[in-house]
Amino acid sequence: MFLTASNMAHYLLARGTIPPAVVVDGDFMVVEAGRRNRNYKIMRRDGSGLFVKQIKEVEPMAISTMQREAACYRMAQKPGYEALANLMPGFVDHDAARHCLTIALLPGGENLTEFHARKKIFPASVGKMLGTALGSYHQTLRSNTLHAEDLSNFPRMVPWILSFHQTSLVANNTLSGGVQKLGAIIRQYPDLQHNLTRLAQGWRYDSIIHGDMKWDNCVVYPGADGELSFRIIDWELVDYGDASWDIGAVLQAYLTSWIYSMPLHLDFNPASFVDKANFPLEGMYPAIHAFWRNYIQTAGIEKSQAPAYLLRCMEYGAARMVQTAFESLYYSPSMSNHAAILLQVSQNILRNPQQAATALLGFGGELQ
Template identity: 45%
Template sequence: MILSRSNVVHYLLDQGLLSYGTVVNDDLTVADSTRRNRNFKVLRGAEQGFFIKQIQIFDPPTIATLAAEAGCYQLAREVPELSALAAIVPRDLLYDRQRHILVTGLLPSAESLMEHHRRLNAFPVDVARLFGGQLGRLHREPLPPLEGRPEASVFRRQPPWALSSHQLGTFGALNRASSKLLQILQDYPDFQRTLDEMRGDWRCERLVHGDLKWENCVVYPCRSNDGKLDGRIVDWELADIGDPAWDVGGMLQAYICFWILTMQFHADVPLATVEQSAPHPIVGMQPSIRAFWAAYVAELRLESAAADTMLMRSVKYGAARMIQTAYEAMQYSAQISPSALALLQVSLNILKEPKRAATQLLGL
C-alpha cells in the first residue's frame, strides 16, 4: 500500500487509530509534507493529530533508517532507564513493518525550531536553553544493557558519513554539484587530515540523535497554558550509539548555517562584504548559542576543563556537519551554489581554528 493524501485517513481507520465517529465529528485536515519520505500530517483541531511517514525508496538502507527511528521510540517506551529519551521523543503509535510506515502523535500548535525562529524573526534564549537542557539530560543518561533486545540491532555504531565525505564513493551517484563538492574536499589537505582525525577520535558512548538541526526540534505550548513552551526532538532515523559531540555540533552549526544561507550572494563580491547582507548577523544569535551551551554543560555537570574539551570537539564536529548541510543544500542542483561554497569555506576555517571559531563566531 502506497499512502496518499486521499487514502491516509482510511489507513488510520483500518489500523484502529481513528474511529468513524471521530472522522465525522472532528475537523480533520490532511496536509502533504512529503520530502525525502512520504509524509502526511492529519490535524484534528485542538486534539492530538497524527504524523505519518512512509519511505519512498524500498531499499535496505532506507528501510533500516525507519527501523532505527521506530526502535528508538520502542526503547523509550519500554526501557525505564531511558527516561530522558522518553521525555523528548514524539509519542509513537504504530510501526507497520510490512508497509514501512511509522505513525507518531502530532502535537497541536507545534512548529519546528526553524519555523519558530522565522516567525518571530528572533532567537529566544529560553527555547535554546530548553533544548540544551534536554540534550544534556539525554547525553547524561548511561546506556542500559540492550543485549537481547531486537531494537538494539539497528544501531550500527559507526561514524557519520560526513567524516568520510572526502573519500570517493561517499555520495553514491554523483551529480555535477556533488562532484564539485567532493573535488573541493580533496583539493584541501586540511579537510582530509582533520576529517580523518575526527573519524579516528569517534566515541561510541551514548545514544545520539545523529541528525540534530532546527528542523528536527519541535516546540509547542505547555499544557499549563501559561505561555511557556515545551520541546520534542523528532526524526530519529540516523540515531545510533555514538558521540555526543556530534549532536551538540549539529545544533551549533545550525546557527552558523542559518546565518550563511540567508546572505545575499553576488558575483565577484567577497564573503566579508556578503556578510553585511545577512538579515540576522551571527552576533545577534550568540545569546541564544550561549544559553544552549550553558544549559547543556549544567545538565552534564561538567567541570571547566572537561567543558572546554567538549566544546572544542563539538565545534569541530559541527564544522564537519556543515559539509553535510552544504551537500543537502544543493543535492538536486546542477551546479554548486555560492552559499554552499561559503559553507565549505567557513567549515574549513573552523576546522583549522576551532578555538577562534568558538570565541569569535559562536561567542562562547
C-alpha cells in the first residue's frame, strides 16, 4: 500500500502510532512534503506531530537506503549511542513491509538553507552548534567504540563521486546534458582525476558518518528553553566511513552558499562578481571558524594533528563540491555558470589545500 493524505489516518491508527482521539477530535492535519520519497507532515494544534517517509518506487536502491536509515535510527536507541540520538529526530516506527519510516516532527523547524536565506546572515552561533554536535557524535562513534553487529548494517561504500570520472563516460546515455558536460570537463583535467582517485584510495573507516551533509539536511528549531536547537535529517546514506567527509561537506556548504549568491548570469566573468556576492565569504568566517574550533575540541583531535586534519577535510570538501555541481545539473540540459565555478574552486582547493584554507576560509592561524 502506498500512503496518501487520504489514507494516512487509517495507516497510523492501524500501526498504533496515534490514538483514535486525535483523529476523532480533528487534531490532525496531513501536509504533503515529497521530494525523493513520499513524505508527509502530520501536524497537531500544539505544534507536535510526525514525519512519515515512504519510498516512491519499489526498487532495490530505494529499499536499501530506507533500510539503512531505519537501522541507524534503531541503533541510536541503544546505550552508548546517545550522541547520535541527539543529532536525529525522535524515532517512532519502521514498517519494513511498506518501506515506511515515521519520526517525530520538529515543530517550527527550518533547514539551514531556509534559515540563512531568511536571516541573510551566517551566525557564528550556528557554526558553533554544528561543530559541537558533529564533534561529539564523531568522537563517540569512532571504530573502537562500535559493536560489530551494528557495523554489519552498513555497506562501507566510498563516495561515488570519487570515481565519477571513471564511470560517467559509460553512463552517458542515462545522464542529463549538464551532467555529461560536467563529466567531459573533469576528463580534460588529469590532475583533478588524479586527486579524486587519490582521495578514494585514502578513504578511512573510522566513524559512523551521515554521508549527505548539506544545509537542506540540517534543521534548526526552537527548543524547550527558547534557544535554537539542531537536528540532522535524511540519514539514507549513513555509513561506516571517513569522518572528514562530513566535516568537509560542511566547509564546502559555506563556500557553495557564497558561490550561489554571486549573480552569474549571461555576462559570465566570475572575477567581476566576487565583490557582488549577496553573501560575502568574509562574513561567513566567524561561523566557519566557530564550527572548526568547536569540532576539533569536542571530537578530541590533538592540537598538533589539527592542521593536517583541516587540510584533509578541505580536500574531501572539494570532492563534495564536485558532487554539489553534479546534483545541481541532474535535470539540466546544459552546464550552468555556477556549476562551472564550483568545479573550478574544487580544482583549486585540491591543487593547493593549504593556500585555499588560508585565502578562501581565513584559516591562516589554524595552520601554524
